[in-house]
Structures are given as C-alpha cells and as structure tokens.
Amino acid sequence: MGHIVNQEREYRLLQQRLDQNITGAPYSPVFIRILQLLFSPAEAAIARKIPLRPVAIAALARKTGLEPEDLRQKLLIMAEKGLVFDFEYKGQCHVVLAPVVIGFFEFVYMRSRDNLDLRELAELFEEYMFRDDRFARDVFRETTQLGRTLVREEALGDYSEVLDWEKASQVITTAETVGISLCACRHKAGHLDKACAAPLRTCLTFGNSARILINKGMAEAATVGEAMQVLEQCKQAGLAQIADNVQHAVGFMCNCCGCCCGMFQAVRTFNIRTAIVTSNWAAQIDSSRCTGCGLCVKACPVEAITVDSASGAERPRAVCEPELCLGCGVCYTACKLGCISMASRDRRVMVPETTFDRMVTMAIERGKLSNFLFDDPSRLSHRALGRIAAVIEKSAPVKALMAVKPIRSAFLTAIAAGANIKR
Known part of the structure; x- marks a missing residue:
C-alpha cells in the first residue's frame, strides 16, 4: 500500500514541477492520469528533479544518485517518448524537461506510434485542456x-x-x-x-x-x-x-x-483573445462590393467576421471585428469578389527577438521569473534568490515599470547578462 502511495506522490510532485513552467500545468486528477500513462514511476521521479533550464547529465546524476550512464539510458528512453529534450553542448549531453505545450503533448501526436494508447490520451488531453478553462x-x-x-x-x-x-x-x-x-x-x-x-x-x-x-x-x-x-x-x-x-x-x-x-x-x-499574437495587419472589407456570401465567415479561424443583415441595410455584408482579427489573411484568399484587403494596424505588434527574450518576458508577465532563473531547489543560494525575485516581480511598482518599453528592455538585458553567467 505504501508503494502505491509513493508512486502517486511522485506524479503529484511531477505535476507541481511542470506547473512551475512558464506556461503552467494546473492540478487535475485527469492530468495525473496523463502523467501515469506517459511516465513510469521511476521516470516521474527523475523528471521532477530536472531543472527547467538545460542541465548536464553528469550534474543531474549527482542530484538523482544514479550512475551517469544508467541515467543517460533512462533519459534516452524518455527523450524518444518526447518527455524530455536531450542534446549535445560543448561535448556534454544536456537534458531539459519538456513542458506540456509546446512540449510533450505535441511530441506524442507528431507521429504515429503503437506503444501508447493514443485514443485514451486524446480523451484525457481533451478533457484537461477544454472541459474547463x-x-x-x-x-x-x-x-x-x-x-x-x-x-x-x-x-x-x-x-x-x-x-x-x-x-x-x-x-x-x-x-x-x-x-x-x-x-x-x-x-x-x-x-x-x-x-x-x-x-x-x-x-x-x-x-x-x-x-x-x-x-x-x-x-x-x-x-x-x-x-x-x-x-x-x-x-x-x-x-x-x-x-x-x-x-x-x-x-x-x-x-x-x-x-x-x-x-x-x-x-x-x-474567449481568450490574446492567445495568439496578431500580425501587423487586419482584414478590411469593402462593403460597397461585398454581397454577404459568407465565405469569409466560414474561413475565419477565430470567428472575427460576421454577416450583417440588419433591417435597413441595402444588402447583407460581411463585417470584421478588428480587435479579434488575427491578420492571417485566410479571408482574403476565401473572398471570390476581391472585397477584402489587409490594412496595416495603427500600432505595431511587439515580437521578442529571441527565444530567451520571449521566455523571460513571459516569465515576468506571469510572475514566474524566479522559477525561470532560479529553478534548482537543491541549492540554497537559488532558493534565497528565488524568494527575493518572487517578491520583487509581484510588486505593483515593478509591474508598472515593465509596461514602460525602455525600462523593460533594459531590465531584460540585465537579466540576460546575469543568466548567462556560468554557475
């Protein structure tokens, strides 16, 4: 009985570890079942000790108490399943724990496979991701x-x-x-x-x-x-x-x-309208030419276009909600009468230069900067610095400062410099 309890504990601890990722993984019995299908109890015990940023297998072996070669073989199996990333860097094998998205959800379904019950997993992922918000x-x-x-x-x-x-x-x-x-x-x-x-x-x-x-x-x-x-x-x-x-x-x-x-x-x-960053354009519909055929309505992936058939109008015509429009241009292709063009937005969209910039920005916005920078709980210095960073990043003045682009840029530069120092 104790063995079963310990196994359940490993999966709960793994869920907590994954929830520290920038994109999170909130607790649910359904999610625990997903983890049980993807990770063996031994794999879960290893995975929850992997930092959120890449770590050398030699360092991880010391942390887990496993022999480096034994650990490497176990990680290779996990990597084949898409649960971790492994790669060579400066002659050493490194590993990082995959988040849920973009991570092991995609890696499970990016190919056909017969070693997993993909239908059961699909039902569980559907329930976890879309039965509530x-x-x-x-x-x-x-x-x-x-x-x-x-x-x-x-x-x-x-x-x-x-x-x-x-x-x-x-x-x-x-x-x-x-x-x-x-x-x-x-x-x-x-x-x-x-x-x-x-x-x-x-x-x-x-x-x-x-x-x-x-x-x-x-x-x-x-x-x-x-x-x-x-x-x-x-x-x-x-x-x-x-x-x-x-x-x-x-x-x-x-x-x-x-x-x-x-x-x-x-x-x-x-109705999470910011789930996808828009392009720097939005659909513009020429109402004088539109016949209200509805092809653009069917084509729009986020339902930003409707047909206005209100009484008093000369004829039905398509209307685009610019705040919801992604600026993808799918409606432009769908329109057979050439009524749609893509107009430049008044305010340009801010896109991070690199993956590191994006991750730090997301971490700041989500109050997870301490998780991202100081994610090795086995080191006292990281625990202490992490607590300090958590207090700072959640304070109202810092949130307000981050909205000022020059200050935000300078802050990210300083963070990047500090994070690149070898520990």
Whole structure:
C-alpha cells in the first residue's frame, strides 16, 4: 500500500514541477492520469528533479544518485517518448524537461506510434485542456504568447514595410534544417473521430528544433522546396500560418484550422483573445462590393467576421471585428469578389527577438521569473534568490515599470547578462 502511495506522490510532485513552467500545468486528477500513462514511476521521479533550464547529465546524476550512464539510458528512453529534450553542448549531453505545450503533448501526436494508447490520451488531453478553462488560462494569460500570426504575403501586394520574419516564405527558405511532422492537434482530433478534412502532414520545424525532432523520429527531414509545397497546400486548404513568436531563429510554423487547433480553441471556446499574437495587419472589407456570401465567415479561424443583415441595410455584408482579427489573411484568399484587403494596424505588434527574450518576458508577465532563473531547489543560494525575485516581480511598482518599453528592455538585458553567467 505504501508503494502505491509513493508512486502517486511522485506524479503529484511531477505535476507541481511542470506547473512551475512558464506556461503552467494546473492540478487535475485527469492530468495525473496523463502523467501515469506517459511516465513510469521511476521516470516521474527523475523528471521532477530536472531543472527547467538545460542541465548536464553528469550534474543531474549527482542530484538523482544514479550512475551517469544508467541515467543517460533512462533519459534516452524518455527523450524518444518526447518527455524530455536531450542534446549535445560543448561535448556534454544536456537534458531539459519538456513542458506540456509546446512540449510533450505535441511530441506524442507528431507521429504515429503503437506503444501508447493514443485514443485514451486524446480523451484525457481533451478533457484537461477544454472541459474547463484552467489550463488554457494558465498557458495563454497575459500578452506575450508562444505563437504569432503570419500574414499571407500575397494579400499585402507590394508592401515595403513587411519584414523578413513576418514572411512565411522567408522563414522557410532561410532555415538551415527543415522538418515536417503530423499536426498534433488534428492527429489528436482524429483519435476522437472529429478531425476535419485538412491535411495532416503540415507541422514545420526549423533549425535546432528540426534537428532534435528528426533525430528522435518525430519529424521527417525535408528540403526547402518540400516545405514550400506544404505551405502552398495549406494555404489552398484554408489553414492559417502560426509561427514561433520570435524574430530570429524561428523554431516552428503550424498550419492551423479553427476547429482542431488548441490555440484557436482557446480563442473560440474561452474567449481568450490574446492567445495568439496578431500580425501587423487586419482584414478590411469593402462593403460597397461585398454581397454577404459568407465565405469569409466560414474561413475565419477565430470567428472575427460576421454577416450583417440588419433591417435597413441595402444588402447583407460581411463585417470584421478588428480587435479579434488575427491578420492571417485566410479571408482574403476565401473572398471570390476581391472585397477584402489587409490594412496595416495603427500600432505595431511587439515580437521578442529571441527565444530567451520571449521566455523571460513571459516569465515576468506571469510572475514566474524566479522559477525561470532560479529553478534548482537543491541549492540554497537559488532558493534565497528565488524568494527575493518572487517578491520583487509581484510588486505593483515593478509591474508598472515593465509596461514602460525602455525600462523593460533594459531590465531584460540585465537579466540576460546575469543568466548567462556560468554557475
């Protein structure tokens, strides 16, 4: 009986560890069941001791009490399942615990596999993520998000102000390595018998992310030409392009439908309007030409367009809510009369330059900066500094200061410098 209690304790501690991630993992009996299906009790015991930032396996071995080679073999199995990331850095193998998203949820469903009950997991993930809003609000609270919208370049004409990182084609053609995987969201929906007819092999990864996934069999190596074909196929299928919310070294590009995508569901189901960062454009509809056919309404993945058929109007016409519009341009392609154009927003969207900038910004906004910087509970200095940082970041004056862009930028620079010091 004590053995069973100890096993349950390991999963509860692992849940608490995952909840320290920037995107969180709130407790639920359903989530504990997901962890039990994915992690063995021994794996859970190891996983909860892995820092949120990369750690050398040699250092982790000292922390767990396992021999380095024994630990490495166990971590390799976990990495194959998509539960941890492992990679070589300066001749040493490092590992980091995968969050729920973008993390082990995607890695479970980015390929077909027969060593897991994917239908049971799909039912559990669906219940955990969408039967109530706790998980979605943990992941998508505040304004800096994991994903940002890419506008369709063909909808902009000859816009000189569009930047390279805003172009899907540029993200693909400049990538050193490209990987193609199954769309995790549609694959999961397929196991629930409610996937749409959109293509399934549509998830694109780039650079280091692609290399790791290809190495673990979660993505197929692809050429730039093949990736561009996938992009064109997805545009024809009415899918929106959502990319890694960074300017440099973009790690992924999803091709998303409004019905299956978890990010879009957060917008549609729970009205979390900031779940996806918009592009710098919004749809503009020429009401003098619109006939109210409704094709753009069906195409919009976040239901930002409606048909106004109020009495007194000369004829029904489509109306776009600019605050909800993602600026993806899917409606532009759907409109057969050329009534829709993409207009530049009055205020440009702030996109972090690098993944580190994004993570620190998200940590500040979510009150988790101490978890991100000082996440090794075995060291007294980290515990002490973590408590201090937690007090500082939750204070009202600091929150107000972070809203001032120059101060925020200087703060991030200082944090980056401090975090890069070798311990």
